[in-house]
Amino acid sequence: MYNPNCTRAGQPDVSLASIAQLLQERMGLYSSTVGVSTIQLAVEQRMRACGTEDVNDYARVLSCSATELDALTDTVIIPETWFFRDANPFAAFKQWLQEVWQPEHAGSTLRILSVPCSSGEEAYTLAMCLSDTGIPPDRARIDAIDISHTNIEKAIMGEYGRNSFRGNSLDFRDRHFQPSGNRYRINDQIREYISFKQANLLDDSFTRNRDSYNVIFCRNLLIYFDRKTQDTAIDRLQMLLQPDGLLFLGHSETALLLNREFSPLKNPRCFGFYRDTELTENKQNSRPRPKRSQLNRQTVAPSRTAEPLPFSDIKPVASVKADTTASNNPGTLLQQAFQLADEGHLGEAAEQCEALLTTYDNQADAYYLLGLIRESTGNLIEAEQLLRKAVYLDPVHHEALVHLGIICEQLGDDTNAIRFRNRATRTTKPLTTEAVK
Numbered sequence: 050m051y052n053p054n055c056t057r058a059g060q061p062d063v064s065l066a067s068i069a070q071l072l073q074e075r076m077g078l079y080s081s082t083v084g085v086s087t088i089q090l091a092v093e094q095r096m097r098a099c100g101t102e103d104v105n106d107y108a109r110v111l112s113c114s115a116t117e118l119d120a121l122t123d124t125v126i127i128p129e130t131w132f133f134r135d136a137n138p139f140a141a142f143k144q145w146l147q148e149v150w151q152p153e154h155a156g157s158t159l160r161i162l163s164v165p166c167s168s169g170e171e172a173y174t175l176a177m178c179l180s181d182t183g184i185p186p187d188r189a190r191i192d193a194i195d196i197s198h199t200n201i202e203k204a205i206m207g208e209y210g211r212n213s214f215r216g217n218s219l220d221f222r223d224r225h226f227q228p229s230g231n232r233y234r235i236n237d238q239i240r241e242y243i244s245f246k247q248a249n250l251l252d253d254s255f256t257r258n259r260d261s262y263n264v265i266f267c268r269n270l271l272i273y274f275d276r277k278t279q280d281t282a283i284d285r286l287q288m289l290l291q292p293d294g295l296l297f298l299g300h301s302e303t304a305l306l307l308n309r310e311f312s313p314l315k316n317p318r319c320f321g322f323y324r325d326t327e328l329t330e331n332k333q334n335s336r337p338r339p340k341r342s343q344l345n346r347q348t349v350a351p352s353r354t355a356e357p358l359p360f361s362d363i364k365p366v367a368s369v370k371a372d373t374t375a376s377n378n379p380g381t382l383l384q385q386a387f388q389l390a391d392e393g394h395l396g397e398a399a400e401q402c403e404a405l406l407t408t409y410d411n412q413a414d415a416y417y418l419l420g421l422i423r424e425s426t427g428n429l430i431e432a433e434q435l436l437r438k439a440v441y442l443d444p445v446h447h448e449a450l451v452h453l454g455i456i457c458e459q460l461g462d463d464t465n466a467i468r469f470r471n472r473a474t475r476t477t478k479p480l481t482t483e484a485v486k
């Protein structure tokens with residue numbers, strides 16, 4: 050087995066570090082976030098494929114072979130995705146199509162970017178939303194992009210197994226897929242909306258000759274980047290988004306929009322923001338920003354779906370790790386509660402949190418999860434109270450502060466929204482992937 054710390058002469062090995070550095074420069078992959086062992090395992094796998102046991106030899110091959118760099122990229126990426134991953138962002142997108150896009154832009158072509166699209170599930174989901182809303186393919190274009198050639202090939206193939214269909218609401222499969230052996234093949238009419246392409250969001254050429262978009266989905270990518278790369282990526286997305294366009298991020302990524310010209314959509318837990326150029330204008334003019342309620346903006350109502358949601362995605366699992374030797378210690382109970390919430394059993398998850406709070410003191414995370422559950426069902430007032438309790442017990446509870454900022458904004462309480470956003474910024478830490486499934 051290759052020892053990452055030693056060369057054969059017993060000297061500390063710099064090759065793995067240099068490979069990690071290369072991956073960071075190429076695709077923003079941050080070894081402290083994904084874990085050195087993830088990179089090490091991928092390197093070992095590629096070394097076996099190349100028939101070498103010497104990491105220095107492998108590093109040399111890598112430095113002069115674009116094909117091998119692609120192969121390593123394909124091995125190290127985390128392609129996890131599925132159709133309608135989180136119901137709320139897509140419900141919010143559909144609502145925006147019906148209530149804002151269609152009435153105001155009936156004759157125009159809607160431009161959407163899905164980056165990273167992985168093996169295509171997210172882009173096809175967006176296309177299904179367009180089709181279900183009655184927007185034909187000649188009125189909407191989706192550019193679906195991923196750094197991995199393998200993923201793009203799978204996306205173009207458009208055939209999926211069980212792992213791509215999760216949760217209980219699978220009626221979309223009957224409408225938009227044909228069975229193909231034990232797999233499902235996407236219908237041609239849905240394919241028509243999308244052009245799939247391999248590209249790297251971090252390449253300078255990414256924005257070249259690219260028109261701006263009305264909607265961008267960039268979910269579950271930025272968590273793998275270091276902070277500087279996250280900011281570069283957001284700058285790029287902001288540049289590519291039309292004024293008033295929508296940007297959807299993953300659960301753990303919304304804090305990156307703090308202090309930028311973005312305002313959250315009203316739908317709870319959709320992690321969608323519209324580009325709010327008035328924020329910048331008001332800052333420049335040093336005028337107080339008009340209250341959202343005074344803006345002539347069509348807003349969308351809270352969704353009350355209780356679909357399975359990866360609640361634990363947004364909570365670093367380290368702090369809720371279970372002690373498997375004890376089935377009723379607070380850590381185990383809390384982890385069970387997160388699991389129940391992830392699976393969509395929101396009532397049971399809420400009961401488990403309430404039981405925890407009656408039995409144990411200082412359970413900031415239980416208040417936090419209960420707050421998220423209330424937020425997801427549209428009960429913003431109670432959600433705010435619970436999240437305030439979480440930050441009372443844990444004043445640097447970053448995720449709770451971020452959600453408080455969003456909820457206060459949704460409730461029109463701009464003063465507290467700013468206060469919580471500022472506090473969240475002060476507690477900003479590198480976003481972790483520990484909780485990413």
Ligand SMILES: C[S@@+](CC[C@H](N)C(=O)[O-])C[C@H]1O[C@@H](n2cnc3c(N)ncnc32)[C@H](O)[C@@H]1O
Nearest residue numbers: 076126128130165167195196197249250268269
């Ligand atoms: C976890 S998947 C997210 C897929 C989808 N957006 C979702 O949320 O289900 C992450 C994807 O990011 C892609 N990726 C990683 N770095 C990238 C980069 N610099 N540019 C474009 N895609 C990248 C990987 O290939 C992988 O398919």
